[in-house]
Amino acid sequence: MALEQILRSADGCINHRGTTVPPHPRLPIVGLADALVHVLQCRPAEESVPMVECALRRGDTVHAFLKARLPGTRNGKAGRALAAVDLTGESAIEVVARLLLRGAGLDVQPQVMVPGVGRVDFLDEGFLVIEIDGAAFHSDRRAFRRDRRRNNMTVVGGFTLLRFSYEDVMFAPDEILAVVFAVLGPRPVR
Structure with a gap:
């Protein structure tokens, strides 16, 4: 399969090409903060908020770091989901x-x-x-x-x-x- 075919979005899918943190040093994966930003942008709150709360509770990232990566009006859904993160869930x-x-x-x-x-x-x-x-x-x-x-x-x-x-x-x-x-x-x- 040609690289351009892989990079094109399939029906219902979005390719997230932008990154703001370095990828994993050895594995071909995106950094956790970027993965969380993409989840906030694309998945419903009931899926994204638990993931973000888990990462914040573990100390893997901080709220302000994620919020800074969701600027402008195009990130309204992601911003609302991030605002629902309050770190009160134990699971x-x-x-x-x-x-x-x-x-x-x-x-x-x-x-x-x-x-x-x-x-x-x-x-x-x-x-x-x-x-x-x-x-x-x-x-x-x-x-x-x-x-x-x-x-x-x-x-x-x-x-x-x-x-x-x-x-x-x-x-x-x-x-x-x-x-x-x-x-x-x-x-x-x-």
């Missing part, structure tokens, strides 16, 4: 859930300390605790028992508790929102 699936809940108009507070329970993934309207369960931290019997104790203490503390899985967040987001709004009832959403 990628929590970031996706935060975007889902806030995108529906909910004023969820992430990583809130609840007395007698500990830190919960989200608190909404001061009474609704929303936990997102990934398999990595809920895979053994001890974790299962710990979660049941936390569930019980949440209810004893006067909170309403909803738990959702990775599959719920990724494949049934409308069902999550329906359940959350059913619990919130006629309360106004901020």
Whole structure:
């Protein structure tokens, strides 16, 4: 295949030829910061924001460095996605859930300390605790028992508790929102 064929964009694809940081010294790959900028420009926020949060939490880049590479009005979508990065997600699936809940108009507070329970993934309207369960931290019997104790203490503390899985967040987001709004009832959403 000729080089010009490789460089041409296929239907629905964009070739990102510009780089702002040096590529990997030995491998034919683009630098992480450039990859993140391209992801912010081309992918939906639920895909790009978790990647950027992960890189920032790991110290691989900084917010200002990425923002400086998104100038002008043509980067509005990327800028909005970067503005949604707040480093409160402890996992990628929590970031996706935060975007889902806030995108529906909910004023969820992430990583809130609840007395007698500990830190919960989200608190909404001061009474609704929303936990997102990934398999990595809920895979053994001890974790299962710990979660049941936390569930019980949440209810004893006067909170309403909803738990959702990775599959719920990724494949049934409308069902999550329906359940959350059913619990919130006629309360106004901020």
